[in-house]
Amino acid sequence: MTVVSDSSPLIALAKIDAFDLLQKLYGTLMISTEVYDEVVIAGAGLAGAGETSKSSWIEVRNIRNHADLEATQVQFGLGAGELSTLLLAGEIRADLIVLDDLAARKLAQKQGFRVQGSVAILEACFRKGYLADLRQAYLQLTQRGVYLNRQLLDLSLSSFNLPPL
Numbered sequence: 001m002t003v004v005s006d007s008s009p010l011i012a013l014a015k016i017d018a019f020d021l022l023q024k025l026y027g028t029l030m031i032s033t034e035v036y037d038e039v040v041i042a043g044a045g046l047a048g049a050g051e052t053s054k055s056s057w058i059e060v061r062n063i064r065n066h067a068d069l070e071a072t073q074v075q076f077g078l079g080a081g082e083l084s085t086l087l088l089a090g091e092i093r094a095d096l097i098v099l100d101d102l103a104a105r106k107l108a109q110k111q112g113f114r115v116q117g118s119v120a121i122l123e124a125c126f127r128k129g130y131l132a133d134l135r136q137a138y139l140q141l142t143q144r145g146v147y148l149n150r151q152l153l154d155l156s157l158s159s160f161n162l163p164p165l
Contacts, residue, residue: 004030004089006099007038007048007081012118014048016140021125022098023057030092032084036060047144063087078104089113100148119148119156126160135162 003026010031013019022029031039036052043049052058063084072083082104089097090111097108100117108115116124118141125131138153142165154164 001026001096002030002092002094003028003096003098004032004085004092004094005035006031006085006097006101006104007035007043008100009098009118009121010035010039010052011043011046011048012100012141012146013121014051015144015146016137018122018125018131018137019048019051019055021121021130023055024130025121025124025128026096026098028057028059029055029098030059030061030088030094032081032088033060033062034080034084038081061088061092064091076103076107078107086111086113118146119152123156123160134160135165138165 005022009022010019013021039048040053072087076083078101082099082101085097085099086104086108095114097113097115098117098121099105099108099115105115105117122131122134122137126134131137135157138157141148150165157164
């Protein structure tokens with residue numbers, strides 16, 4: 001399975017010491033140069049920077065046409081990370097895009113991509129037994145400044161018969 005990720009899931013999972021779940025779930029992960037720069041260069045010293053730069057299972061790829069990136073930024077008003085993720089996914093015909101930004105998720109789905117965010121990643125890992133305590137993972141995310149819709153988190157927990165946050 002070919003999976004392309006944006007920065008937000010990398011950072012979110014690193015914040016709760018669950019970065020390795022990405023490899024367990026997907027094996028190899030591809031990110032654009034723009035995402036790498038956002039997480040590792042601009043985010044030096046922050047959650048996700050060290051993990052991303054040291055992970056041999058993350059492949060950094062350049063998008064082929066940077067003019068497309070500039071044109072789509074003007075057209076859709078999204079960041080370079082999100083848009084380069086969508087462009088890279090299209091170029092390599094990815095099976096899945098991993099990102100959290102709602103506007104970017106909608107655009108990806110409109111373009112026919114399958115999309116998962118941090119919540120779906122944690123749910124899948126919980127189902128597979130890679131994550132022992134889903135509720136605790138959600139609590140850690142909210143406590144460590146990761147914005148996720150609380151109703152979405154409670155709905156997710158409810159689907160596993162777990163108490164709400």
